[in-house]
Amino acid sequence: MHVAEYHNGSVSYTTTGQDNPFPLMASAVTVGSYDGVHVGHRRIIGRMLDIASQERLRSVVVTFEPHPRQVIASGRSSAIELLTLPSEKRLLMESLGIDVLFVVRFDALFASRSSEWFIQHILLDLIGARHIVIGYDHGFGRDRTGGRRTLEKLAGERGFSVDVVDEVRLHDEHFSSTRIRTLLHEGRLREANAFLGAPYMISGQVVHGQGLGRKIGFPTVNIKLADPDKLLPRHGVYIAETHLDGQKYKVMMNIGIRPTVSDGSGAVIEAHILGYSSSLYGREVHLWLFERLRDEKKFESLDALREQLQKDKKMVELFQK
Template structure:
C-alpha cells in the first residue's frame, strides 16, 4: 500500500475505484466497504483508493470540543495496509478545504484528481461544504462525470447498527467485549515505554509504563485489563492498569502493563498493547499489602481468561 499525504500528489493515468471518509476504528462496517472496494478493483484491473483526512474534520471545525479517536493515524494506516488497499491518501483537512461545495469536491477531487470510475460509500454519507453532499447528489453527478456509485447498506450485529460513536461509548464504559466485536479485532494502545516510579517492581509486579504520544487517542475506562503484546515476534501476555493508582499515588493517570514471565528491558521501545478483556474497576485499597493480594487474584483471573479464550 502506498501512502500519499496530499490528494494533489496522487497521479494516475488509469481510472480508480474510490471510497472516502474518516474510517475511525476501521470497524466491521468499514471493512465491508473496503472489502467491496478492493474486490471490485481487482476484478476490473484497477487500483483501490481510500481518501481520508487528518486532522479529523472535527478537530478543525470543533476546536473547543475534546476529540477522541479510536485509532491514531498510524494505527489506521496499518489496519488498512493489512486489508490489501492500494492507495491511502491522507489529505490535510483545513477550514479552507471544508468550504469546497459538493460539486467542487466531486468535479475537482473525485473526477479530475483521482480519476474515479466507481465510488463505493457507506449509507448516510455526507460530504462537501456544511455536509451538503449526499447520495442523491452523487447519483445526479455520476452520469455527468461518468462514474458509478455503490452504496453499502447499514451493517448490523444483533440488530444494533455499528458505528465509531458506539464503539467509543463502549470503550468508555469498559464494555470491551462489545467494542472488540464491533471492531472485528482487539482494540489497541500504542506507546513508548518510559521510566516510572519503580513501585511495581518493589511489590513483585514490575510494569512497563506506556506513554501515548497522540493527545487525541481514546483511552478506555480506568480499570484492569487482560492484554497481550507482540514483542520480538512473540506474543507476551499480561495485565494492564489504566488509572490513577489511588492506593499509592492518585494524582496522575498512568497506563502500566505487567507482563507475565517476562523480564527484558523495554525502555524506549514502542509497544502495541492489545486489550483482550476488562477484568475489574480500579480500586483504592487500605494498604499496599491489600493491593498485592488483589494483584495476585488479578493475575490468576487473567490466566483463567487466557486459558479459556486463547
C-alpha cells in the same frame, strides 16, 4: 499497502518519494474518517475491495487526518474522542488488504472546499477513481453537503460509477463510532470489540514511570498517548496483547489513577508484558485489549496489591482468545 499524503495541492507517496507525483491509476475508492474501522466501515471497504478485484482496479481508501471534527470543533469541550490514532488506522487498514491509504491533511482551507471540488480534484484528477463506494449515510465536502445524490449526479457526467452500501446492524443495533465510545466508557469491552470487529487498540510511546511496579515484582511500561484526544476505556485492569520483535506477548494492563500508590491526580496507562524483559523506552507500542478483568481498587498495603496482581496475572496467563 502504500500511503499517500495530500496537503495543499501536494502529494507525497511512500513508494516514489517526496519528489515524484502520486501515480494516477484507475481505482476503486471509498472515502471516510473511518474512526474505529468498525464492522460497518469494514463492510464498505470489503465491497470496495470486491469491486477492485472484479474490475482489476487499484483499491484506495481516502481518509482525513486530523479527524475533521478536531479541526471544526469550536472548543475542547466539543472535541471528538478518537477511537483510532493515525498509526493505529494504518495498521488496521493494512490488515484489510487495501493497496493505498490516501491521507488528506484536513485543515480550515480544505474544510471550505465544496463536495464537487473534492470529487473532481481529489478522487478523479489525483487518484483516478472509476468506482466510488460509500455508506448509505455518508456526507463530505463543505458542511457535509456531498453524498449519494451529488455522486450519482456527477457519475454520468464524469465517467465513474457509484455503489452505496446499506446500513449494517448487530443485534438490531446500528453500527456507529458513537455507540462504540459509549460501550468503552461503560467498560463493556467485549461488546465494543464485537462492534469494532477487532480488539480495541491503544498505542503510544514508552516513557519512564516511578518504577513502583518493579519494586513489587510486576515491572510495567508506562504508555504516553500520541494524542490526548484518544479515547481511554473505563478505568480498570485489562487483558491485552502486544507484538514486539516479531512475537506476541500477553499483557496485564491497568488504565487509571493507581489509587494505592498515587494521589490520583491523573490517569496513567501501565502494561506488565508477560515474558518480555528488554527495555522499551522510547519505542512505540500497540496494545490490543481483549477483556476487562475488574475495576481499580485502593488496597490497604502494597502486599495486598501484590496479592491481587498475582491473581490478575493468573487470569491473563489462562486467557484464550
